[in-house]
Amino acid sequence: MKQLTIIISILLVLGCKTNEKRIYAEKDIKIIPKPQMIKINPGVFEFNENTKFFITNDIPNEPVYVLKNNFKTVAGWDLKVTEKQPKKNYVAFTVDKTNQPEAYELKVDNDRIEIKASSPSGFSYAIETIHQLLPSEIESKTKLENRTWEIPNIEIKDGPRFKWRGLMLDISRHFFDKDYIKQVIDGLAMHKMNVLHLHLVDDQGWRIEIKKYPKLTEVGGWRVDQENLHWNARLPVKAEDKGTYGGFLTQEELKEIVKYAQSRNVEIIPEIEMPAHVSSAIAAYPHLSCKENPIGVPSGGVWPITDIYCAGKESTFTFLEDVLVEVMEIFPSKYIHIGGDEATKTNWEKCQHCQKRIAEEGLQNEEELQSYFIKRMEKFINSHEKKLIGWDEILEGGLAPDATVMSWRGVKGGLEATAQGHDVVMTPNSHCYFDYYQGPQNEEPLAIGGYLPLSKVYQFDPIVDSMTTEEANHVLGGQANLWSEYIPTKEHSQYMIYPRLAALSEAVWSAKNQKDWDDFSNRITSMFQRYEYLGINYAKSSYLIRPEIETNLEKKSVSLTLQNEYTNADIRYVLNDSRLEDTPIKYKHPIVVTQTTIVKASMFKENKPIGKVFRDTIVFHKGVANNVVYTIPYSDRYTGTGKSTLVNTLRGTKNFQDGQWQAWLKDDMEVIIDLKKGDTINQVIVGSMENQGPGIYFPIAIEVFTGIDGKDFKKVGEVKRPYADNATIELKDFKVNVEKHTARFIKVKIANLKENPKGGDTWLFIDEILIN
Structure with missing residues (x-):
C-alpha cells in the first residue's frame, strides 16, 4: 500500500510539471x-x-x-x-x-x-x-x-488590407516544371498570398501547349543551348538552328496546377504576351510578323524588341483569339494578362498592313495602333466574361475601357490609371522586382542588377501618398515579379523569392500603422527556421555585412564602417589571424587601419556568428597615395574616385557602378605611377572585372615597365590571357611577377579585347594597381 502511495505521488508531481505551461x-x-x-x-x-x-x-x-x-x-x-x-x-x-x-x-x-x-x-x-x-x-x-x-x-x-497579393513567376526565360510551381503555390499559401501570375510566353520560350498551333511548343518551346554565356552576351541564332534547351507544360499539367492552386486558395493569372516579347511564336509561325522572315528562338537577351506581331493583318488576331480560347479553357481566373510592354514599333512604321490599318481606323500613329490592338483584344476577352490586365505600357495611345493596369515602371503608371478610374496592381521595380540583388553583389549569385534588400521590400506600400481616396480605392494590391533571365534553377529561384516574399506579404496584408521593421526583424527569424525545415533555399542576405570604406590619402589610413539591415545589430569582428569564434570585438565605431590588415566580421545571435562571414583584406602597397599619370585617359562615364583611384586601396565590387572602377571603352590602358623615390619591387597586381553581358571583358595582356627618371623604361614582365566565354561576373587580380630590382616609375600597359564576340565595343575595367 505504501509503495502504491509513492507511485501515485510521483505521478501527481509529474502531472503538475506537465501542467506548468509556458507563459506567452x-x-x-x-x-x-x-x-x-x-x-x-x-x-x-x-x-x-x-x-x-x-x-x-x-x-x-x-x-x-x-x-x-x-x-x-x-x-x-x-x-x-x-x-x-x-x-x-x-x-x-x-x-x-x-x-x-x-x-x-x-x-x-x-x-x-x-x-x-x-x-x-x-x-x-x-x-x-x-x-x-x-x-x-x-x-x-x-x-x-x-x-x-x-x-x-x-x-x-x-483579414487582408488588399485583395491582390501576388507573385509573378517567369517560366519562359528559364523553364520551371509542374512540381516546382506547386512548391511556389505552397509558399504563397504559407504567407497568405493569393495570386500566382504565370509568365508563360516570352521571346526565349513558349511554355503553354496550344493544341491548334502545335509548333508553338515544338519550335517555340526550345532554344539553342548557350547557357555557358552571359544572358546578354549570347549569340544570334538562325531559324534552322535546332533548339535543345527548354520545355513546356501540357494543358493537362496546367489544369492540375490550377486545381492544386484552388485547393490552396491561390488564383493563377496566365500571361500571354502581345504584341511584343513573342519571338518564340514568330519562330514557330513567321507569318505573324510584319516581315514574315523566318527567325530562331533567341537564346538570350533581345533589345530592342522589333520582332513583334503584325497589327495590320487579320490573321494575327485570328491566331491570338484561337490561343486565348484555349488559355481560358485551362484557367478559370477573372483576369487574362496580355503583357503589352516594351514593343519597339519600327516594323509597324514600314509595314503596309499596319499603315493601312492606321489609315482605315483613323489612328494618329503607331502608339494609337498599339492602343487599337489592346482594345480589340480586350473586347474579345470581355466577350468571354474575363478582364484584361497588362503592364503599364498599355496606357500609351489610350487605355482600353475596362482594362486593369499593372504598374511596374515606378508608380507613374498607377497614378495615371487610377486618375482615369482604372483598377491597378502596383508592382514598381523599386520595391517589387525580386530578380534584383538583395545583398552585396560580391556575396550574391548572379542577378539582373539593381538592389532590393529585405528592408526595402518591407517599406512597400501599394497606395501612393498623393492619391485621393477615390484613386486609392482603385488599387487592388501589389505583387512581386521574379523575371528569370539569370535564374536557371529552382534553388536559385527560391533564393530570390524567400524571405523577401515574407516582407511583401506583410506589406500587402497588414494595416499600414502596424508595420514596424524592428518588430518584423524579431518575427522573421521564426520564418527562417520554418524555411529550414521545409528545405527552402532562402537567402540570408539580410545578415550580410555591408561595409563602407573611406581612404584618407594624406594620412594613408582607411576607415571601415560595418553594418547590415538590422537596427542595432550585434556585429563583431577580428583582425588578421584572430578567429571570430574565439574573442571577437563588438563593433561600435569605424575601424581605422594604417597597414595591411585582414578584417573578418559577422552578425552574432546568442553569441554565435550567423550568416556568411565578411572578410576583406585592406592592402597598403608601395603605390598607395602616389601620383598616377594617365597616358590614355579613362572614360568620363566611369571615373572611379579620380586620379587616385588606382592607388587608394579601395577595391571595386561586382557592381560596376559602385564608383570604384575606372574604365576604357575600346582603348587600351596606359598609366605611369611615381613612387617619389627609388624602391625595390618584385610584383605588380592589376585588379579587373569581367561581366560579358554589358560588354566588360578581362584584359588580354598586361605589360609592366620600370624606370628611374620617368623617361626611359624597360619591360620587366608581362602576362597574357586569351578570351574565354564567361557566364558569370568575376573579379580577378592579374599578377605580374618581376625580377626584384629598384625603380621609381612603374608603367603599366593593359590591352583591351576590342572586338566583342557578339558585336560592338568592349569595356576594360580596372580598380587598383598594387605594387609590391
Whole structure:
C-alpha cells in the first residue's frame, strides 16, 4: 500500500510539471503577416493524438488536411475529422457570414480552438496562423520524438488590407516544371498570398501547349543551348538552328496546377504576351510578323524588341483569339494578362498592313495602333466574361475601357490609371522586382542588377501618398515579379523569392500603422527556421555585412564602417589571424587601419556568428597615395574616385557602378605611377572585372615597365590571357611577377579585347594597381 502511495505521488508531481505551461508574451507571437488584432490570454491548448477537427458539411476540408498531414508526419498521429462536436480537445470550424471574404477569427482556449470565417480562404488563413503559433518544427518532413505541440490561448481577428497579393513567376526565360510551381503555390499559401501570375510566353520560350498551333511548343518551346554565356552576351541564332534547351507544360499539367492552386486558395493569372516579347511564336509561325522572315528562338537577351506581331493583318488576331480560347479553357481566373510592354514599333512604321490599318481606323500613329490592338483584344476577352490586365505600357495611345493596369515602371503608371478610374496592381521595380540583388553583389549569385534588400521590400506600400481616396480605392494590391533571365534553377529561384516574399506579404496584408521593421526583424527569424525545415533555399542576405570604406590619402589610413539591415545589430569582428569564434570585438565605431590588415566580421545571435562571414583584406602597397599619370585617359562615364583611384586601396565590387572602377571603352590602358623615390619591387597586381553581358571583358595582356627618371623604361614582365566565354561576373587580380630590382616609375600597359564576340565595343575595367 505504501509503495502504491509513492507511485501515485510521483505521478501527481509529474502531472503538475506537465501542467506548468509556458507563459506567452507578445514578443513570442511571430506571425507573418502580422494580424490585425491579437489578445493573449493565460494558458495553452495542446494538440495530442486525440485532438479532433469538428467540421460540418458546409465547410471545405482542404485547409484541415494541411494541418492534419503535418501532425501525421511529425508526430505519427492520424487526427480524426468529425461532424459531431466533441466536449473538449478539438478544433471547430464555423461559417460566419459577418466576416469579410478572406477574414477569419481565431480563439484558442485550454480545451478547444474555434475558427470562424465566411470562405475557404478565411479558414485556410486561420490554419496558417495556427501553423505559425506552433513550434517551427511542425514543418519538419520527418517524425520527431518527445515534442510538445502547444499554442497559447489567444484571440485573433484578422483579414487582408488588399485583395491582390501576388507573385509573378517567369517560366519562359528559364523553364520551371509542374512540381516546382506547386512548391511556389505552397509558399504563397504559407504567407497568405493569393495570386500566382504565370509568365508563360516570352521571346526565349513558349511554355503553354496550344493544341491548334502545335509548333508553338515544338519550335517555340526550345532554344539553342548557350547557357555557358552571359544572358546578354549570347549569340544570334538562325531559324534552322535546332533548339535543345527548354520545355513546356501540357494543358493537362496546367489544369492540375490550377486545381492544386484552388485547393490552396491561390488564383493563377496566365500571361500571354502581345504584341511584343513573342519571338518564340514568330519562330514557330513567321507569318505573324510584319516581315514574315523566318527567325530562331533567341537564346538570350533581345533589345530592342522589333520582332513583334503584325497589327495590320487579320490573321494575327485570328491566331491570338484561337490561343486565348484555349488559355481560358485551362484557367478559370477573372483576369487574362496580355503583357503589352516594351514593343519597339519600327516594323509597324514600314509595314503596309499596319499603315493601312492606321489609315482605315483613323489612328494618329503607331502608339494609337498599339492602343487599337489592346482594345480589340480586350473586347474579345470581355466577350468571354474575363478582364484584361497588362503592364503599364498599355496606357500609351489610350487605355482600353475596362482594362486593369499593372504598374511596374515606378508608380507613374498607377497614378495615371487610377486618375482615369482604372483598377491597378502596383508592382514598381523599386520595391517589387525580386530578380534584383538583395545583398552585396560580391556575396550574391548572379542577378539582373539593381538592389532590393529585405528592408526595402518591407517599406512597400501599394497606395501612393498623393492619391485621393477615390484613386486609392482603385488599387487592388501589389505583387512581386521574379523575371528569370539569370535564374536557371529552382534553388536559385527560391533564393530570390524567400524571405523577401515574407516582407511583401506583410506589406500587402497588414494595416499600414502596424508595420514596424524592428518588430518584423524579431518575427522573421521564426520564418527562417520554418524555411529550414521545409528545405527552402532562402537567402540570408539580410545578415550580410555591408561595409563602407573611406581612404584618407594624406594620412594613408582607411576607415571601415560595418553594418547590415538590422537596427542595432550585434556585429563583431577580428583582425588578421584572430578567429571570430574565439574573442571577437563588438563593433561600435569605424575601424581605422594604417597597414595591411585582414578584417573578418559577422552578425552574432546568442553569441554565435550567423550568416556568411565578411572578410576583406585592406592592402597598403608601395603605390598607395602616389601620383598616377594617365597616358590614355579613362572614360568620363566611369571615373572611379579620380586620379587616385588606382592607388587608394579601395577595391571595386561586382557592381560596376559602385564608383570604384575606372574604365576604357575600346582603348587600351596606359598609366605611369611615381613612387617619389627609388624602391625595390618584385610584383605588380592589376585588379579587373569581367561581366560579358554589358560588354566588360578581362584584359588580354598586361605589360609592366620600370624606370628611374620617368623617361626611359624597360619591360620587366608581362602576362597574357586569351578570351574565354564567361557566364558569370568575376573579379580577378592579374599578377605580374618581376625580377626584384629598384625603380621609381612603374608603367603599366593593359590591352583591351576590342572586338566583342557578339558585336560592338568592349569595356576594360580596372580598380587598383598594387605594387609590391
